[in-house]
Amino acid sequence: MTGYFIRRFLLIIPTFLGITLAVFVVMHFVPGGPVERQIMRYKMAAMGEGGGGGPARGVEIPAEAIEEMKRYYGFDKPVHVRYALWLWNLLHFDLGRSYIYQDPVWDVIKSRFPISIFLGLTGFVMSYLVCVPLGVWKAVKHGSKLDFFSSFTVFLGYSIPGWALGTALLVLFGGGSFWSLFPLGGFRPDNWEYLGFFQKITAQIHYMFLPVLCYMIAEFATLTILTKNSLMENLGQDYVRTAFAKGLNERRVIFVHALRNSLIPIATGLGHVISLILAGSFLIEKVFNIDGMGYLGYTSILQRDYPVALGILVISSLLLLVGNILSDIVYVVADPRIRFK
């Protein structure tokens, strides 16, 4: 089996090259690259609904200035040379500089890690803490009114888009229109540095309660129902009947025997925990005005900040590829019946 995992690790290399090459080529040819974007910004004013157009800074841009810009952004070279150069720098752990933020890409991405980890980790822990017990409880009480009502609730959460819920919650509880219970967006208060340890905890909960709720609202349904169905399937198995037959109490049968087996499909997701450092959601971050990874990733594509977009791609694809293998390892550990060759 070791051979299998070594092969899997080696396969990361061509997969990674394939992913980055494809994205790199698309980025090279899509209209509105950094050079065009600069020209566009000089030529056209902002779009708006009714007019009142901003001041025009329109000037005819001399060809030599455009050539100079192409050189600056590296677009004077053919795409394969640019890719090779980028790869070479990557091997030296140099992701380049952001076109938009002007800082090294790694610094730009790194500065979002605390937000991602916070969102990802709380979302992850909370959903396991809530969903697994809820799923077990629902499986045991299958068919009851409470089972029905909780299913209704989690599916309701599943069907409401997180950002729409966020907008509604902010209007209701942000203090602009109705009740003032939560701050109107932001990750932390402005006076964060001056707060004591416990104040920091309360402030962080106060600021992040709504975003985290919206971020994971859809997750509840999947994990809860997965736990429930998986457990119910196990409860119908022969070995459970045997366990009951030999006189074990219900608690022991469910939690020791059945639950352990039914957690296998859930445990396999654990391998992807390492991707949490890139967790984020563009829409939720936009609605709650949080400067996180989702927002960074999306705007880097939109604003053609290629070094940042590629930087996120590199990190996320590596994490995903490694995460897949880790998941398989977890699988093997959790279920001794599985053998990879």
Next chain:
Amino acid sequence: MSQKQLLLLLLLALVLTSGCSTSTPGDNSGRDSTASARTSPVSLNKDDYAVFQNPDAGADPSVPAEMGGKGFKGEGWETNTNFDLIGDPRALKGGLYREYTSDFPGTLRMGGPEWNSSTNYTIAAMVYKTLLRIVPNTLNYLSVLASHWQILPDKMTFRFRINPNARFNDGEPVTADDVVASWNLYTDKGLQDPAAYATFIKFEKPVAESKYIVRVKGKTLDWKNFLNFSTTMLIFPARVLNSVDGATYVRDYNFKYLPSTGPYIINESDIQKGKSLSVRRRKDYWAEKARLSAGLNNFDEIRFVVVRDENLAFEQFKKGDLDFFYVNRSRQWAEELNFDRVQRGLIQKRKVFNNKPEGHQGFAINTRRQPFGDIRVRKALTLLLNRDLMLEKLFFNEYLPMNSYFAGTIYENPDNPRNLYDPQAALKLLAEAGWKDRDEQGRLTKGGKPLEIELLYDGKSFEPILTVYQDDLRKVGINLNLRLVTFETQFKLVNERHFDLAVLKWGAGIFPDPEQEWHSRLADVNDTNNVTGFKDPRMDQICEKYAKAFDLKERIALIKELDGIMTSQYHYILHWYAPAERIVYWNKYGHPAGYLTRTGEHTSDILLGPGPEQLWWVEPEKSQRLNQAMADAAMKLDVGETESRFWQEHAKKEQEVSPGRSQ
């Protein structure tokens, strides 16, 4: 969301969050306590405010008078000592003003990649200064860093005499060398700023004749050269720039500060990347007492809070986390701004009509493609756009039909055609152009081919308009295919002239620059602003004449003529424009009578001039009453007139005094 769901959520959240509240809507006490009280009556007479106070006080005694030093009389030089006050001298200093920006600027450089964001334009207006600036009311030049200027008889060489009192924020005097160094920076290719490069490479290298006199020669005869050099080039200190070239500036000065000459500065501690940015008022601004500053630059701190979502920003404004909000959408103005705090006057709602520059928005027609080469077809398509209906049904009558390429400005030609919706007239024109037969589907045909048009657009927000137009065209037998593309794709297609019709919107400056969009030499090449293929010999003549017209009145007359030519050629199916700036703000401010300047927008701008950030001030009495009203839900404050037509009336009066100056 249904009521039940809402109730459920409400309950859920209430249970979960009780006790979490730290701030209440009325919690804005003490925020504006810094504004100092007025002590004595203030003169509103401009002559009580010296243009140059102690003009020689800061002059270097070693520089002779004829070289601009001590005792310089300004004979043979121009200057402006007859301008009206821009601000209101009754203004009080102090307080905080908070507005939002939808993105944190990627850099605070004043040139190079990514510098050109609207936040940076506002910062530039407050932190940096240019040699001269434009008086927003009269559009004359006004001394700032340069006290005097000369346009030599060749009209290509300009001389500027630096005000010896002008200082950088570190106390060092501004000199002619600084002007030369700033020009060097802007024309350095390493700066990666094609617009600045294109603008300033039109000059030969400036020459410092003395410590205070600088001479520069343009390569072409164009009044815009004088305008650009004097009013758009920010002046940075030579002593720093001598060791910082363009590339270094781009790399190292993104959030590093070059000494500046304006009334505000940015402290490093006020830069919270991604969150907010403040500029602070200097207590030692060199031109504080001069007439050009009277009543301006009042707030101690102006904070730009980054809010990425417009709806969230609106909520923050309503809560009191922001002081000012610019209303961009007519629906929001008409339907979302009638709540209690607006009705009680806590939040003021104003629609300020003025002569701010107006670009043009419409369907650009590619006249190189058939049948759009035929003016009758273009005119027919124009008459089929039912603007009045759209303005009423979609835009709450907030906008006016645009019948000029300079709508609502001093350049608008009042004799332009109105182009009211008229399908009958349109059909007649189409029939004259040969489109009179119909196929079995009822479509108009010519030589057996149906009339089919493709329209490019780049945002779903246009769709309500486009579908109405599509429907109206279908009724007369024309097929309009709507093609939604990204902004980038549309830009590319339009620049390469691969389109029939495209929704386009252009911005405008105080002084129009028609050549780029209308000169025939740009009609048949890629990547120009002449996207419709406009060719007209008279237009070319006007463009060439315009460049040489240093006199504003002459230029206004030329642009009016040109506006007439452009509208009579039907190259754009023009849409509509907003004749006013719609703004809302908390009721605690004093402001000049017109709220904004005559040409200004809702925010300060390096070219358009001061906005509320510089014109307004905290009025302690109002601020106090606002705090009381926040606590007392029964208390009502003065709601005031929603519409301010101060500048329109001003223009009317001006018209009576000297006809021809204004619209």
